[in-house]
Amino acid sequence: MKYLNEIIDTLSRNKIMYLIDEELSNxxxxKIGGKCKIFVNIKTEKELIYVVNYLQKIKAKFYIxxxxxxxxxSDNGFDGVVISTQKLNRYKVSFKNNNASIYVQCGMGLFNFGKLLRKMGFSGLEFAYGIPGSVGGAICMNAGAYNQSIGDFVEYVKVLKGGKVKKLSKSEMKFSYRNSIVQKSDIIVLGAKFNFKKGNSKDIENLQQQYFQKRLSSQPYSDLSFGSVFKRKENFEPISKLIDMLGLKGYSIGNAQISKKHAGFIINVGSATCQDCLLLIKYIQKKVYESYGFTPEPEVQFLGD
Ligand SMILES: Cc1cc2nc3c(=O)[nH]c(=O)nc-3n(C[C@H](O)[C@H](O)[C@H](O)COP(=O)(O)OP(=O)(O)OC[C@H]3O[C@@H](n4cnc5c(N)ncnc54)[C@H](O)[C@@H]3O)c2cc1C
Known part of the structure; x- marks a missing residue:
């Protein structure tokens, strides 16, 4: 990897935590993925800004x-820097009349965010309880369920763009179905401010549990997966239904299998490889194209060489 020693030296000098040759499957x-050259564990927003600006300046490859x-x-891993945001999970609350606002850093998990909102009595995001991502990932993907998405509740997103910290409004974020301006751009989500209605903790908990139970009964939640493989196509039934109608539930390539419980998920039933998953994705795309005349677009994001 180009600049490997220089990057290691810079991280060490700035006391930024990193691992060398870390398995991405961890x-x-x-639980798929080979080694990445450098895996950085970011602790503060300041560190994230510093590392991203530095890597962009020297034109090093990185993935958030x-x-x-x-x-x-990829099974071949990633000859670049992976920046993990998981430790960035601070928040700040403010109130205005009967509405509550909360700024959350990008690494907070949606589970913990849901628990926090329940404790505070902030209502709105109950549908997302059980989506296993982080706030940053959810903003990037405009994660959602049951006809609601995280973008609906955003006041602004604090981003790093072109070396500068900016606040992008909801409209500037260009949220649409499982999409936002963050995808296919150099924008990094540092955190986001959300607006919620004031509610009752008990009611919020009940609603969260209802959504969570619905999820457990319909999705292969305890299997290893990366969520829905494909985005829904407008004017068509959900892709999972189309795959099901093609009789593909349970179809496997290597150790990657189309879930028998929910045809929209690919699960790792042993030691599946990225290659198994990619071949299975291609196979489904071909079958859907032959029967329905379009190629489903993957929702999953690809990392690696
Ligand atoms: C069992 C299961 C159920 C799921 N159910 C749902 C569901 O109901 N609805 C749904 O929408 N999704 C669902 N998902 C998919 C996934 O949980 C969401 O898309 C989630 O929001 C991804 O967050 P993450 O932190 O894991 O993202 P990652 O996988 O870490 O990253 C996804 C993308 O976001 C980018 N990204 C992450 N953080 C940042 C940041 N700070 N700044 C810029 N870019 C960033 C990454 O570079 C990558 O391109 C499910 C997944 C599983 C495994």
Whole structure:
């Protein structure tokens, strides 16, 4: 890797935590992925800004990783820097009339965010309880369920863009179905401010549990996966339903299998490889194209060489 020693030296001098040759399978929910050259554990927003600006300046390859629940990492690993945001989980609350606002750093997990909102009595995001991602990953993907998305509750997103820290409004974020301006751009999410209604903790908990139980009964939640493989196509049934109608539930390539419980998920039933998953994705795309005339677009993000 170009600049390897220089990067290591810079991280060490600045007391930024990192690992060398770290297995990406330790950091993805589907437990797939070879080694990445440098794996950085960011502790503060300031560190994140510093590291990203530095890597952009020297034109080093990097990937921002939240909880790795929508990431498929290459078997060959990544000859670059993976920046983990998981330790960035601070928050700040403010009130205005009957509304509550909360700024959350990008690494906070949606589970913990949900627990915090419940404790504070802030209502709105109950549908997301059980989505296993981080706030940064959820903003990037505009994660959602049951016809609601995280972007609906955003006041602004604090980002690092072109070396500068900015606040992007909800409209500037260009949220749409499982998409935001963050995808395919150099924008890094540092955190986001959300607005919620004041509610009752008990009601919030009940609603969270209802959504969570619904999720447990319909998704292969205890299997290893990266969530929905494909984005929904407008004017068509959900892709999972189309795959199911093609009789593909349970179909496997290597140790990657189309879940028998929910055809929208690929699960790792042994020691599946990224290659197994990619071949299975291609196979599904071909089958869907042959029967329905379009190629489903993957939702999962690819990391690696
Ligand atoms: C069992 C299961 C159920 C799921 N159910 C749902 C569901 O109901 N709805 C849904 O929408 N998704 C679902 N997912 C997918 C996934 O949890 C979400 O997309 C989640 O928001 C991804 O967050 P993450 O932190 O894990 O992202 P990662 O996988 O770490 O990253 C995903 C993308 O976001 C980028 N990213 C992460 N953090 C930042 C940041 N700070 N700044 C810029 N870019 C960033 C990454 O570079 C990558 O491109 C599910 C996944 C699993 C495994």
């Amino acid at each position: 950091h993805t929910s589907i 990783l939240g909880n790795g629940t929508n990431t498929l990492a």
